[in-house]
Amino acid sequence: MIHFDSIAKRMAPEGILDFIKEGDDLILPLANGEPVVLLDALEQNVDLLKGVRIHQMHALKQRPYINGEFGDRLRHVSYFLSGATREAYRAGKIELVPSHFRQMPRILRETTKTSLILATASPMDEHGYFSLGTNADYVAAFIGKVPFFLEVNPNMPRTFGGNQVHISQVLGYTEVDRPLVEVLPAPINDKDRKIASYIMDHIPNGATLQVGIGGVPNAVLDALKNHRNIGIHTELLTDGIVDLINKGVITGVEKKTNPGKVIATFALGTRYLYDFMDENSSIELLPVDYVNDPRTIGQEENMISINATTEIDFYGQCASETVAGKYYSSSGGQADFAQGVLFSQNGKGFICLYSTAKDDTISRIRPLLTPGSVVTTLKNEVDYVVTEYGIAHLRGKSLSQRTKELIRIAHPKFREELTFKAKKLGFLV
Structure with a gap:
């Protein structure tokens, strides 16, 4: 079954810009939930942004915006440092918010505008549902309550639980084909x-x-x-x-x-x-x-x-x-x-x-x-x-x-x- 909404909502990565306003708070999943191509689009069009903050635990990739290169146009707020954010934090380029993992949905609800969720997902199934794949984390708590814009990747596994997003809950999505980040098991000594x-x-x-x-x-x-x-x-x-x-x-x-x-x-x-x-x-x-x-x-x-x-x-x-x-x-x-x-x-x-x-x-x-x-x-x-x-x-x-x-x-x-x-x-x- 092909949903009409899915055709109308499929767009280029730059389509995300139509849904972002001055002072918005964007929320990203951690690890492989990070929508790489959508972040590329934000950075490439940063002159169109003003006062936008991205909230995320454990970012995967070092980026100009994380290093503070865009000033107040686009900033990163971290809730768990990673190799991509550690030096930026020590240099005073990003903020770090202390929290227990379980508290993340409530903290985001109470301290941000929860303007929009940007996430990677598996392709839509015949019933109109995307899956957040390797992730539920804190973003799944906002399904149906905060609009989503998805980066749909066929390499993302379709998983079950509380991480299903229906096409009606999505403002738009873009399609990519990129490998997921892999972490080899730590050797045992x-x-x-x-x-x-x-x-x-x-x-x-x-x-x-x-x-x-x-x-x-x-x-x-x-x-x-x-x-x-x-x-x-x-x-x-x-x-x-x-x-x-x-x-x-x-x-x-x-x-x-x-x-x-x-x-x-x-x-x-x-x-x-x-x-x-x-x-x-x-x-x-x-x-x-x-x-x-x-x-x-x-x-x-x-x-x-x-x-x-x-x-x-x-x-x-x-x-x-x-x-x-x-x-x-x-x-x-x-x-x-x-x-x-x-x-x-x-x-x-x-x-x-x-x-x-x-x-x-x-x-x-x-x-x-x-x-x-x-x-x-x-x-x-x-x-x-x-x-x-x-x-x-x-x-x-x-x-x-x-x-x-x-x-x-x-x-x-x-x-x-x-x-x-x-x-x-x-x-x-």
């Missing part, structure tokens, strides 16, 4: 496998997992090959999850919410993942204010959350968005799941880190966080902390108990020094 081995003792059959990206999450997924009936409720889907579905490890039959379904809010991996997601009804991508809501997460039993930090202090404060006291990313969803597992019956949260940095010259376990560091996960919400030297359980422990636990899993060369400083600062007597 011996430290990753050691850290994963400590976590594996706490993952029962039938557990529901949230895992991020990186060597440790990949090592955990690799070690789950003999588990049964694992469920997935996570913000991010990666290649490793596909392998476990194919092996019958991930079934989700014991999940309390969305049983039998793999639930996420966006996906980032290789073509292997994207092809697997295409037309796969067992995977549902849902808005982040549902997926990452601690009240949703807490409904699962045996909810397991696995995330990483860059350093932790004796209080249990985790600085996961700064490196050496300088901003590197932002909060993302780490705190969402750290809070959520505390509501889950038998839920457990794991914060992982290598014990040292810079060739074993710096301990990542510190008496106090590096000056300039930003706390991502609060001391009251940290459950388990894992390094290659062991696992420490902090929930319900006193400060002196936490200090002893953390020193125990620190690199051996720093334990004496950490103990000395702990006594000097009053953490140990």
Whole structure:
């Protein structure tokens, strides 16, 4: 079936300019949801814009507008830094808005005009629906409430869940044919496998997992090959999850919410993942204010959350968005799941880190966080902390108990020094 609206609304990328007014706030999805060609059109016609701001987490591509080359005509507002925005932020060219991932739809509703959503989508189906493909994230929360302009790409997989946009909800769309960005799985080293081995003792059959990206999450997924009936409720889907579905490890039959379904809010991996997601009804991508809501997460039993930090202090404060006291990313969803597992019956949260940095010259376990560091996960919400030297359980422990636990899993060369400083600062007597 060919919808008349689809013919009338198909246009060149420059058609987007007809729908943008002075002072508009444009909202873009993260990662592969980024509409590259539409952004090209905005930059190429920037003289026609005035006071326009683009709001986005994790931009994919460095651009002149991100580097502030167009002044107030077109500016970028970031909610999570990436390689494309990190230096621009440090140079004062863009703004950074602190937020938990789950809060993004509400923050955008309350602090912007929510003028227009620009997003990449799969081609329209016979019923008149586009799919946001690898994404639901925060933009899916605006479907039917805020107008969309789409960049339709046949390389975007058609996925299901809460990310379907009908032609009647679209002001216009342009057609492109470009490959999606692919991120290869992080290699797994011996430290990753050691850290994963400590976590594996706490993952029962039938557990529901949230895992991020990186060597440790990949090592955990690799070690789950003999588990049964694992469920997935996570913000991010990666290649490793596909392998476990194919092996019958991930079934989700014991999940309390969305049983039998793999639930996420966006996906980032290789073509292997994207092809697997295409037309796969067992995977549902849902808005982040549902997926990452601690009240949703807490409904699962045996909810397991696995995330990483860059350093932790004796209080249990985790600085996961700064490196050496300088901003590197932002909060993302780490705190969402750290809070959520505390509501889950038998839920457990794991914060992982290598014990040292810079060739074993710096301990990542510190008496106090590096000056300039930003706390991502609060001391009251940290459950388990894992390094290659062991696992420490902090929930319900006193400060002196936490200090002893953390020193125990620190690199051996720093334990004496950490103990000395702990006594000097009053953490140990």
